[in-house]
Amino acid sequence: MLAGLLVKPSRLETFDLRDSMFENRQEREVFAVIVREWEDKRPERIDPELIKAAGNDAIGEYLAGLRGYEPINDDLFALYYRRFREGQIKKSLVRNLDALARSKADVEDFDIEELQADFEELAGLKQDEGNDSQPTTVFLSEVEPRPVPWLWQNFIPRGRATLISGDPGSAKTWFALDLAARLSRGRPWADGSPGCESANTYYMSVEDDAHDTIRPRIDSLGGDPSKIALYNAEHPLHVDLSTAGGLLRIEREIIKVGNVKLVVVDPILDFSGGVNPNAGEEVRALLVPLINMATRHDFALVIIGHLNKAQTMSAIYRAGGSTSGWLGKCRASFMIFRDIDDKALRHVIPIKANLAPQDPPQIEFTITNGQIDARISDEEVNVDEQLNPQRGPAGRPPSERHEAEDVLKEIFKDRVEVPAKEAVALAHEAGISEGTLKRARASGKYTSFQKWEGKTAFWVWGKP
Numbered sequence: 287m288l289a290g291l292l293v294k295p296s297r298l299e300t301f302d303l304r305d306s307m308f309e310n311r312q313e314r315e316v317f318a319v320i321v322r323e324w325e326d327k328r329p330e331r332i333d334p335e336l337i338k339a340a341g342n343d344a345i346g347e348y349l350a351g352l353r354g355y356e357p358i359n360d361d362l363f364a365l366y367y368r369r370f371r372e373g374q375i376k377k378s379l380v381r382n383l384d385a386l387a388r389s390k391a392d393v394e395d396f397d398i399e400e401l402q403a404d405f406e407e408l409a410g411l412k413q414d415e416g417n418d419s420q421p422t423t424v425f426l427s428e429v430e431p432r433p434v435p436w437l438w439q440n441f442i443p444r445g446r447a448t449l450i451s452g453d454p455g456s457a458k459t460w461f462a463l464d465l466a467a468r469l470s471r472g473r474p475w476a477d478g479s480p481g482c483e484s485a486n487t488y489y490m491s492v493e494d495d496a497h498d499t500i501r502p503r504i505d506s507l508g509g510d511p512s513k514i515a516l517y518n519a520e521h522p523l524h525v526d527l528s529t530a531g532g533l534l535r536i537e538r539e540i541i542k543v544g545n546v547k548l549v550v551v552d553p554i555l556d557f558s559g560g561v562n563p564n565a566g567e568e569v570r571a572l573l574v575p576l577i578n579m580a581t582r583h584d585f586a587l588v589i590i591g592h593l594n595k596a597q598t599m600s601a602i603y604r605a606g607g608s609t610s611g612w613l614g615k616c617r618a619s620f621m622i623f624r625d626i627d628d629k630a631l632r633h634v635i636p637i638k639a640n641l642a643p644q645d646p647p648q649i650e651f652t653i654t655n656g657q658i659d660a661r662i663s664d665e666e667v668n669v670d671e672q673l674n675p676q677r678g679p680a681g682r683p684p685s686e687r688h689e690a691e692d693v694l695k696e697i698f699k700d701r702v703e704v705p706a707k708e709a710v711a712l713a714h715e716a717g718i719s720e721g722t723l724k725r726a727r728a729s730g731k732y733t734s735f736q737k738w739e740g741k742t743a744f745w746v747w748g749k750p
Contacts, residue, residue, distance in 0.1 A: 287370060287404040288316055290363040293331050297360075301367050307374055352354075362582070437482060437547060437586040438465075438475045440642040441619055444547065445574060445581040449638075451591045452622035457632050457653060458590050459494060460503065461622055462550045464658045467509025469548055476634075476649050478659035479630070484510075485547035488540050488585075490517040490525075492556050506656025515543045526559035527551070528572050537579055546583065551576075552590040569611025577615065589616070593623075617641050624652075626672050628728030637671045650721070665721030690718045690726035698732075698749045706734070706745035 291297055298321060305321075308314045315703075323332050435444040442448045442465070452458045464476070466487035471482045494500050496516050504511055517525065526532040540546050551557055561568045573589075580587040592610060613619055619638040625631040634649035648667055651660035693716050697709055713723040727734070731749035 287363065287366055288313060288320070290366070291317075291320045291332075294360075294363075294470065295320055295329065295332055297363060298324050300365075302371075303367075307370070325706075337574070406469065434641045435470070435584065439479050440639065440644065440646040441475070441477070441618065441620075441636075442586045442588065443641050444584055444586045445577075446617040446641070447577050447580065447587045447589060447615060448587055449591055449612055449616040449619040450482050450622060451593055451594050451619070451637075456622045456624060457651075458622050459491070459552055461632075461634065461651070462552055462588060462590060462651055463489075463500065463503050463509070464507055464660070467504055467507035468515050470504075470510035470513035471508065473508075475649060476651065476658075477662050481548070484513065486543055486545045487514045487548040487550065488517070488536075488543055488546050488551045489514060489552070490536075491550075491552040491558060492517075492519040505636060505657065507658065515539075515546075525557055527557045527576060528559040528561050532557075532559075533575050533579065540579075540583060540585070546585050547586065548586050549580065550588045550590065554589040554591055563612075566611040566614070570615055573611070573615040593621070613638060621669060623665075623669075623673060624730070625725065627725045631724070631728065633663065633667050633669075633672065635667060637669075663721055665719040667721075673750075689716070690722045691730060693718055693723070694726055694730060694732065702749050703746050709747055 287302070291303075297303075297515065303317070305314045305317050308317055320332060323329060333530065385599050436442070437444050444486055450458055452460065461512055466489060467473075468475060469485055469487055471481075472484035473482075475481060489500070496519070500516065501511060517536075525535055527536065555563060558572055561572050563569060569690065576587060589612075616638065617640045619636075620635050621635045624635055625633060630652050632651050632653075634651070636648070638643050648663040649660055650663045651658050652669075653659075693713050694709075697704055697712055710720050710723060713720070727747060731750040733750070735748065737744055737745050737746050738744075
């Protein structure tokens with residue numbers, strides 16, 4: 287509320303605010319400065335630098351730290367005011383009712399005017415909240431159609447939650463950090479589609495060290511570290527996103543950072559407190575406030591999860607925990623896993639894309655020297671067969687694989703090295719897709735490395 291007054295001090299005349307409402311001394315001093323500036327100059331907003339110039343450096347610095355709260359509009363300020371006053375009134379009621387219970391005098395002799403005033407104000411606040419609520423029913427003719435706000439077109443929407451699941455070592459964190467790195471520079475996405483305007487990411491992780499893991503990876507991925515803010519895992523008070531206090535702490539941090547278009551929680555269970563991941567109602571209670579926050583501040587919420595051990599189940603049920611909870615509340619979901627034959631190759635498979643006009647393509651990528659080489663998969667991967675080979679043809683490779691292996695042997699019959707593009711073109715002439723050829727290359731232990739001609743690099747495959 288102090289931040290809301292800083293950017294719009296005229297709210298002092300709309301809302302009944304008093305310094306006694308603030309329990310912290312510094313907050314009361316800041317409030318007093320805002321009131322004085324408003325009464326003296328009636329400014330549209332209060333510049334902290336003016337206060338610092340007036341000689342009150344401590345308060346000026348405190349106010350400067352509130353600059354990031356500018357997104358607080360009138361409706362949100364009114365909501366915060368009601369919650370704030372309700373809390374204050376309830377505390378007052380508890381004190382007065384306790385005093386009444388402890389009083390030896392008759393109830394009739396007890397001064398209950400303050401109690402009556404508190405109850406009346408509390409009832410008024412509840413009535414205001416009811417008046418602000420949305421109608422129960424609307425006609426579609428009154429609904430304005432809007433396009434889906436996308437961070438990554440057809441892949442990751444803003445204002446909603448996206449689930450990325452995978453086993454340990456499947457490079458989920460690499461992929462999430464690559465998203466942040468691309469966003470920080472406004473670079474194209476992994477499918478080659480145009481990137482959005484450069485923006486900030488808020489990344490939450492306690493598994494990976496910021497110094498030796500996250501920062502080096504962002505550097506190698508070409509990201510701008512000044513646009514990627516991290517939750518401080520060394521903070522003595524860990525954030526529990528299943529509580530109102532934890533949500534408020536993170537929302538404040540996101541607002542302070544400013545221009546946040548991507549929030550990653552990696553993994554979500556590390557910040558879920560005592561939530562049972564297999565209990566749908568508990569998972570939904572955890573995710574709904576987070577998704578509401580994403581909607582309010584227009585960022586894409588990406589939550590990282592693990593796969594369960596039930597390999598015989600279809601891929602859509604492999605995301606760890608309650609399917610109706612995690613997958614049900616997320617508008618998009620992807621699964622990352624290593625290729626069954628080429629362990630260096632990872633697949634990103636769309637499991638759910640409710641908001642996309644068409645299913646996004648499958649993505650595959652490799653990690654070489656800290657860089658991700660990502661592209662649209664040429665051959666559609668059967669995720670069930672990849673995650674559980676027993677669901678396929680009893681461990682026997684498809685006939686196309688045998689053909690690809692024969693094509694490779696023919697290509698390398700009289701050669702030790704072949705440019706990758708040439709090998710793919712020759713295979714294509716034989717009716718072999720690039721994806722199948724690469725899997726045959728991996729199973730046959732053919733090597734892959736870069737060569738340079740002048741300033742131009744190209745990939746070369748080598749004979750085993």
